Amino acid sequence: MKLKDFSNVALLIVLPILLFLMVFPALVQAATGSGSFKKDTEIEISFGAPVDETWAKDPANYRVFQKTDPDIEIPVASIALNSRKTSAILTFGEALNLSSEYEVQAKNVTSDGKVLGNVEFLVKKSEGQILFTIFLGAMLINNFVFTKYLGLCIFFGVSQKKETAIGMGITFTIVMVLSAVMCWALLTFVLQPLHLGFLQIIVFIGTVAIFVQAVDTILRKVNPYLFKKLGVFLVLIVTNCIILAVPLINADSGHGPFQSLILGLGAGLGFALALFLMSCVREKLELCRVPTVFKGLPIAFVVAGLFALSFLGFSGLSIF
Amino acid sequence: MSSNLKLIWNGLIPENPIFRLALSMCPAVAVTTSVENGLMLGLAVVFVQVFSSCTVSIFKSFIHPRIRIPAYVIVIALWVTVIDMILPVVSPDVYKKVELFVKLIVVFAIIISRLELFASKEPLIPSFFDGLGMGFGFLFGLCLIGAIREFFGTGQLFGYDILGFNPLLIMVLPAGGFFVIGFIMATFNWLEYKITGKIPTSGGAH
Numbered sequence: 453m454k455l456k457d458f459s460n461v462a463l464l465i466v467l468p469i470l471l472f473l474m475v476f477p478a479l480v481q482a483a484t485g486s487g488s489f490k491k492d493t494e495i496e497i498s499f500g501a502p503v504d505e506t507w508a509k510d511p512a513n514y515r516v517f518q519k520t521d522p523d524i525e526i527p528v529a530s531i532a533l534n535s536r537k538t539s540a541i542l543t544f545g546e547a548l549n550l551s552s553e554y555e556v557q558a559k560n561v562t563s564d565g566k567v568l569g570n571v572e573f574l575v576k577k578s579e580g581q582i583l584f585t586i587f588l589g590a591m592l593i594n595n596f597v598f599t600k601y602l603g604l605c606i607f608f609g610v611s612q613k614k615e616t617a618i619g620m621g622i623t624f625t626i627v628m629v630l631s632a633v634m635c636w637a638l639l640t641f642v643l644q645p646l647h648l649g650f651l652q653i654i655v656f657i658g659t660v661a662i663f664v665q666a667v668d669t670i671l672r673k674v675n676p677y678l679f680k681k682l683g684v685f686l687v688l689i690v691t692n693c694i695i696l697a698v699p700l701i702n703a704d705s706g707h708g709p710f711q712s713l714i715l716g717l718g719a720g721l722g723f724a725l726a727l728f729l730m731s732c733v734r735e736k737l738e739l740c741r742v743p744t745v746f747k748g749l750p751i752a753f754v755v756a757g758l759f760a761l762s763f764l765g766f767s768g769l770s771i772f
Numbered sequence: 773m774s775s776n777l778k779l780i781w782n783g784l785i786p787e788n789p790i791f792r793l794a795l796s797m798c799p800a801v802a803v804t805t806s807v808e809n810g811l812m813l814g815l816a817v818v819f820v821q822v823f824s825s826c827t828v829s830i831f832k833s834f835i836h837p838r839i840r841i842p843a844y845v846i847v848i849a850l851w852v853t854v855i856d857m858i859l860p861v862v863s864p865d866v867y868k869k870v871e872l873f874v875k876l877i878v879v880f881a882i883i884i885s886r887l888e889l890f891a892s893k894e895p896l897i898p899s900f901f902d903g904l905g906m907g908f909g910f911l912f913g914l915c916l917i918g919a920i921r922e923f924f925g926t927g928q929l930f931g932y933d934i935l936g937f938n939p940l941l942i943m944v945l946p947a948g949g950f951f952v953i954g955f956i957m958a959t960f961n962w963l964e965y966k967i968t969g970k971i972p973t974s975g976g977a978h
Contacts, residue, residue, distance in 0.1 A: 599946045601802035605881055608797065653856070654849040657878055661842060690845070693798045700875055727778050745961040746954075749794055753954030760947035 475712045479502055487556055492731035497556055497573045498539035499563075507562040508533050508540050516542065519553035519574075526554075550771040579657065583714045586707075590718030593769055596694050596728040598746045603694035607727060608752055617731035619678055621724025623686070625717065628695055631663045632716030637701035655688075664689050692717060729759060776901040783905025789933055790913035790953070791960045795882040799873045800917060807930055810918030812866045814911030818852045818904070820877050825891040825903030829850075831925060832892050844887045845878065852877045853914035920952050967976060 480647065487497045496518070507513060511528040529545045548554065553576040561568045577585075596602045608618045635656050643649055668686050671679045679686075689695055698719050702712045733755050742751050787793055790800045803809040824847050832900070835843045856874055859867045867874070877883070886906050891899040922928055925944030927935030942948050 580835045601798050601946070601949065602876075604797040604801065605795070608794070650853060650857070651852055653875055653878055654846065657845055657849055658842075661845065690841075690879075693879050696876060696879050697872060698874060702870075711852045743958075746963060748963065750958040753950045753957065755949030757947045757954065760943075760950055761942075764945065764947070 465683040477676045487554075487573035489548065489575065489577065490541060495542045495544075495548070495554065495556060495575050496539060497542070497558070497575075499571070500538075501563045502537040503533075503540075504562045504565065505533060505537065508537070508558070512657050513559050513585070514542060515557040515559070515686070516544075519551070519555055519556060519576075522555070526612075558709070561720055568647055577709075583710060586711055587718040588769060590715050591722035592763070592766040595722045595726060595763050595766070596697070596719050597723060598763040600697075603692050606689075606692055607723075607730065607756075608749065611724075611727055611734055611752075614731045614735060617727045618724075621727045624689065624695075624723055626719040627667055627689060627719030628723075629713060629716040631660045631695065632698050632702060632712045633709060634663070635658050636702055636707070636712040637738065639699075639703055652700070652703055654694075656696055659699075660695050661690050666684075679713075694723060697702050726759070728757065739742050774900070776898065779898060780812030780905035780908065783902065783907070783909040784912060785907075785908060785909075788909045788913055788960075789882040789906055790910065790917075791957050793882070793885075794957075795885060795951050796880040796910070799876070799951070800913060800953060801946075802920055803870050803873050803939075804914055804949060805925070806928075807918040808917055809868055809870050810854040810914035811911070812859070812863065813870045814907075814914040815908050816855050816870075816874050817877060817880065817883070819855050820848065821850045821883050821907040821910075822903040823854075823884065824848050824883060824887060825899045826896060828887045828891040829896045829899035838922040840888075840892065841884075844884055847887075848883055849878050882906060899919065914960045917949070917952055919958065920956075921948055 459760065487495055490496050509531055511531060514528050516526045516528060516529075518526075526544055526546070526548075528542050530543045532541045532543070533539075534541075542556070556573040556575060558573070559572045561571050592598065594600055597604065597607050606620070606624075611617050621718070638655055638659060639652065643652060643655060648655075664686060668679075671686070698716050699712075701707075702715055707715060730752075734752065737751060737755070783789070785792075789795050790797070799813055803813050805919065824844075827850075828844060852875065855877070857876060866884065876904050886902065890902045894902070919929060921943045923934070924940045925942075925948060927937055927939060940948075943952065
């Protein structure tokens with residue numbers, strides 16, 4: 453029962469974030485131009501009116517380059533028009549960098565034999581798409597436990613019972629999201645202006661320690677039962693790899709505030725998922741006849757290996 | 773002197789951090805796709821472990837027991853920052869592959885547990901050898917796993933072709949690391965069972 457109370461509190465925090473996530477893509481969608489990536493070698497652009505096929509099929513009429521270096525032109529390999537002749541798909545020989553911006557310039561667009569002039573298209577992934585990619589990547593495709601091997605200590609230590617696994621997963625997610633955003637703010641507003649980037653390890657671990665202390669104090673008052681169960685592991689959170697890895701990865705790849713938040717959320721939920729799955733299997737393992745030398749950790753490692761194999765299947769999701 | 777040698781031996785086999793104490797498993801699976809990576813990270817851990825053990829041992833009378841954990845973390849973070857600046861100069865190629873984990877040495881449980889259990893109570897010289905022993909034990913574990921995975925996964929050792937074909941590609945995939953560690957742990961248990969006749973209990977992972 454007590455655990456349920458706690459998960460209600462957690463839901464109150466997580467739900468607004470999820471709602472925000474669903475609304476957010478709609479808010480930013482309007483800012484993108486009329487071009488979009490199809491695959492990593494294709495760009496789709498759409499015109500206001502039907503265009504002439506002979507003009508559209510000529511690669512010399514297009515100039516495509518990355519927004520950051522306009523001097524380097526990317527050659528168009530082939531062009532396909534749709535049946536209404538209002539949109540064209542440009543195919544390139546080399547793979548495009550989907551996380552950067554591209555500009556497509558169409559020269560002398562002709563429609564019904566008339567020349568309408570030049571048109572420019574800005575092609576980039578929308579912010580919502582990027583956030584979704586980060587979220588999915590952190591949670592499933594590059595699950596922090598099974599493909600990046602982070603947080604194994606707690607993963608094997610806490611996964612013996614389902615109840616503790618769920619509580620731990622929720623606590624972990626909250627601490628991770630809060631510390632990811634806090635670390636981003638510290639890095640952007642304090643460390644970078646003062647050119648103290650080399651101190652990031654010490655600052656991040658300090659921030660995480662403060663948050664864990666805060667959760668510890670709050671939990672002691674709000675839910676003493678759960679506190680008793682999780683007390684040891686709360687202290688362990690500080691010495692956990694995931695919780696430090698998230699701010700470090702954020703700092704390395706230059707994520708903004710929302711991207712940091714989403715990476716923390718994805719990593720936390722992915723960890724909770726892994727913990728829950730593992731605890732289900734280990735509760736069953738207690739009843740099995742395991743060879744004596746494999747009892748305890750060795751068999752847990754073999755099970756984790758099997759999980760890792762099945763998580764390889766999620767790599768198919770990476771088309772987003 | 774023999775007691776110091778005993779400390780090193782203790783860290784190498786009877787209390788091997790990876791296979792017996794089951795501490796700091798994350799890097800043991802993550803960077804061991806080749807011996808070279810394992811060797812690099814292992815050396816970094818030896819450095820951090822030895823220097824933080826010595827630092828804590830020297831300053832133990834200044835550290836108030838109630839704030840000892842934050843104090844230890846700061847000491848470790850200091851030495852990690854040092855090695856994080858040295859490694860990219862010494863060997864830039866390998867550093868790129870293990871960069872994240874070099875930074876994550878701060879949170880390796882093995883280091884802080886040795887500070888808590890040993891260096892905060894013992895004088896400088898035994899602390900030095902204990903740190904050395906634990907570091908070498910960790911290095912040994914990483915190299916062993918790395919060698920097995922590289923040999924069976926790609927048929928190479930230290931990047932040199934030995935077999936000329938890939939016997940078991942799964943070994944270099946994420947799943948392989950888990951399997952290899954599970955089987956090595958079981959082997960250690962089996963050896964102990966053969967030698968002492970007792971059914972071993974493996975330590976809890978932290």
